[in-house]
Amino acid sequence: MRASLLFIPTLRDDPSEAEATSHRLLLRGGFIRATGAGLYTFLPLGWRVHQRVVQIIREEMDAIGGQEMLCPVLTPAELWQRTGRYEIPEVFRLEDRAGRPFVLPMTHEETFTFHARELRSYRELPQVLYHFSTKDRDEPRPRGGLLRVREFIMKDSYSFDRDEEGLERSFRLHERAYHRIFERCGLEFRAVQAESGMMGGSESVDFLAPAGAGENTLVTCGSCDYAADLEVARGLPAAPSLPELLDSPAEVETPGISTIEALAGFLGIDPAATAKAMPMVVAGSELVLLLVRGDDRLDEARAAAALGADVRPATEDEIRAGFGAEPGSIGPVGFTGPIVADETLRRGQYVAGANRTGHHLRGVEAGRDYTPRFAELREPRAGDTCARCGGALRFQVAIEIGHIFKLGTRYSRPLEALYTDEDGSERPLVMGSYGIGPGRIMAAAVEQRHDDAGIAWPPALAPYDVHVVAIGAAGPEAVGVAETVAGELERAGLRVLFDDRDRRPGEKFADADLIGCPLRVTVGKKTLEDGGMDVLARGTRAEERVPAIQAAQLLRSMLETLR
RNA sequence: CGGGACGUGGCGCAGCCUGGUAGCGCACCUGCUUUGGGAGCAGGGGGUCGCCGGUUCGAAUCCGGCCGUCCCGACCA
Known part of the structure; x- marks a missing residue:
């Protein structure tokens, strides 16, 4: 073309x-x-x-x-009402002139x-x-x-x-x-x-x-074939360096300290040796305390799954009312509501809020000092190891x-x-x-196949197999030869884009790089001399002079090897 | 929906703070010269400055509202 x-x-x-x-x-x-x-x-x-x-x-x-x-596409709403999907917020709803409801489906389960x-x-x-x-x-x-x-x-x-x-x-x-x-x-x-x-x-x-x-986020293991979406991935967190065990929690004064970073810095401990309290409200009213290790992030989807209901973070007022302390100083010890702790907190002693503003407790131990239900609440992250083989996990x-x-x-x-x-x-x-x-x-x-100059399509997807560039400045002869070449390639069954525009070579090359056809054929002054053409592989940028005779066959086999 | 940014010829942007009737680069059109990696010279066309309202003698510029777009988050086959 x-x-x-x-x-x-x-x-x-x-x-x-x-x-x-x-x-x-x-x-x-x-x-x-x-x-x-x-x-x-x-x-x-x-x-x-x-x-x-x-x-x-x-x-x-x-x-x-x-x-x-x-x-x-236009689908009577009735089908969607019967399956209950009519209520999904993402559904496009509309009516005809008589007021009959319709749906523009996101998938066609109902219709099929x-x-x-x-x-x-x-x-x-x-x-x-x-x-x-x-x-x-x-x-x-x-x-x-x-x-x-x-x-x-x-x-x-x-x-x-x-x-x-x-x-x-x-x-x-x-x-x-x-x-x-x-x-x-x-x-x-x-x-x-x-x-x-x-x-x-x-x-x-x-x-x-x-x-x-x-x-x-794709989570894969470097050592085995484990692969999962982050949303359901399992990772084992690195072990924290825990301080000496205490027989019972010991209160420490932590004035003005409300973040894990500040707390760990103030006490000179590993953030992973703390327990982070995440007060949440379940089903609109009940206050629940979720606990994850200080260096971990709560995964709200997992939290919702563990609780069997949607959750939202508690407001500051709700926190004060439920814990009797300012946010930043709250913890599990003495809290009367339900507590769900991440599996990582099953063993060991951690620093947690004391439920007294400006104070924390050292040596808080699950089971002894508070009674949680355990669940997977943390989001896996870089540094975790594979739950299957212990290999390093990769996040992409x-x-x-x-x-x-x-x-x-x-x-x-x-x-x-x-x-x-x-x-x-x-x-x-x-x-x-x-x-x-x-x-x-x-x-x-x-995303996977490009460079600074543009796209390098996988050959199976490219809009054309071959981009034939005629260097117009080489004269009408070059354009004629390029046209012949393009025609021959096309007759041989290749998809050909023939750049016959009256443009400068630089623009044509730049466009060819951008558009990203797997092969580029250049016909110009240089190639006229020996009756050949220059063939550039877009992916590797390797260029070679090729004789015009049997060019179609040659390009075809090149395409094969490119896949 | 929460947070942030932006909206000025086709594209990328300046001008806005400090109001005075719109500018730059690229692209486009014409001519000449040029031509193996986005040319040069000369001439030319194109903009309700997102929309509505307000302030003012005068608004791209100040004020208010709305709309649109992008990014982060929430959300999501």
């Missing part, structure tokens, strides 16, 4: 709104443009990449027996389950149905370009089985298909156990791609590029998607749901 005829609006400067690398480069390369917060148009180049991702996904879905179809009601017999199972369709989410905060958006295209598939065993098979089929998809896309990624979030269901596997920007920012769920009968029951089993009994379909965002795959690819 001739660049002179294409809409490829590259930018010389970084747009000020873009922070994340993928956001910056996709904007600059003319792949995407924003129309509003979290709303992106895919320009021709970006759409080509998106389509390539889509095609890879399609092939792998079809390979496991998936059947592509298409559901509407609605159709699955036509599956009446165990003989028709299992089934895997999928589509590529627009999802909308009223995100509280879109961010990072394609990383978190309010509208995007997702491949979501749904499996329908007789029972848990069938679901397990469908689930593993998807898991393997997802591995193949991400491998084909040239991404570095890990599959990890994860939270199920608003989807509900029992088991879920998250696919995380380490990147320079992202909203998840990552993008969630796919997520698969075992839903069970979460949707089939309320929507009455029932089938008749062999014994004549009616049972709800056992379901799984499986999502992939092609836009996030694009973002992850750019």
Whole structure:
């Protein structure tokens, strides 16, 4: 395709709104443009990449027996009211002119389950149905370009089985298909156990791609194959250096000291030898004391899980009323409400607030001086070791590029998607749901494959295989030769972007670097002399002079080796 | 939703504090010269200064409200 005829609006400067690398480069390369917060148009180049991702996904879905179809975006609210998802804050709701409520879905469980009601017999199972369709989410905060958006295209598939065993098979089929998809896309990624979030269901596997920007944290072990999302990761904290044991807590005066850092500094001890008191309010009224080690951070999600209810930090007034001391001096000893302590505090003695303003207690021991319930409350962090093998844990920012769920009968029951089993009994379909965002795959690819000059697309995703640059100054002959070369490559089945624009070489090279096609072919004065062309591999920046004869074959084999 | 920042030609920004009728670089158009890594010269076009209201003889500039965008957090397949 001739660049002179294409809409490829590259930018010389970084747009000020873009922070994340993928956001910056996709904007600059003319792949995407924003129309509003979290709303992106895919320009021709970006759409080509998106389509390539889509095609890879399609092939792998079809390979496991998936059947592509298409559901509407506009969805009667009734379906969502039946499953209870109508109340989720992120759901976009709207009405038609008659006031009938509709939903713009974030996923299509309800709609697919609605159709699955036509599956009446165990003989028709299992089934895997999928589509590529627009999802909308009223995100509280879109961010990072394609990383978190309010509208995007997702491949979501749904499996329908007789029972848990069938679901397990469908689930593993998807898991393997997802591995193949991400491998084909040239991404570095890990599959990890994860939270199920608003989807509900029992088991879920998250696919995380380490990147320079992202909203998840991938925790991996340097010694074994342990990998998890930070939200559910387990880490063993380094042991603190604890002071001598005391027979009973001893009060020390700590005037004006209200932070762990100050306390540790004042007493000359390891912050890890203190217990941090986090007063929280559960279910709107009950005051609960959560305790973590002084150097740890409370993970509110884990706290909520441990308490079985949402929590919020107590206000200063609530703290004074409940503990009889100022925040900063409170602790477990003498507190009459429920106490939940992190597992790290099970053994040993720690310094804790005395519930008397300006005082702390040394040698506070769980079980002896107060009676807590123990739970995992701390957030794993750098320095932790692997709970499985003791190896060092690594923490990487990552993008969630796919997520698969075992839903069970979460949707089939309320929507009455029932089938008749062999014994004549009616049972709800056992379901799984499986999502992939092609836009996030694009973002992850750019995050993982770029340099200062621009994108270096994995060959499987590049908008074109070869970017042919004609050096116009070399005269009409060079442009003619370049055109011939481009034509031959195209006839040989390669995707070719032919830069025939009347621009200076520097601009053309800069654009080629930005756009990031795997191979660049330059035809100019130098190459005219020996009838060859210069071929540059975008990823490695290695350039070589190649004879024009059989160029197509040569480039093709180069592409193969690049993958 | 809490905290912070920003909104001035297509892009990046200055001007605002200390009111006086809008400027720079890049991009764009025309011509000439140039051309293997974002050229030079000459000429030219393009801006309701986010919106509404207020103060003032006069507002991009001061005041109030609103809207939008980005970043951190909360939240989140």
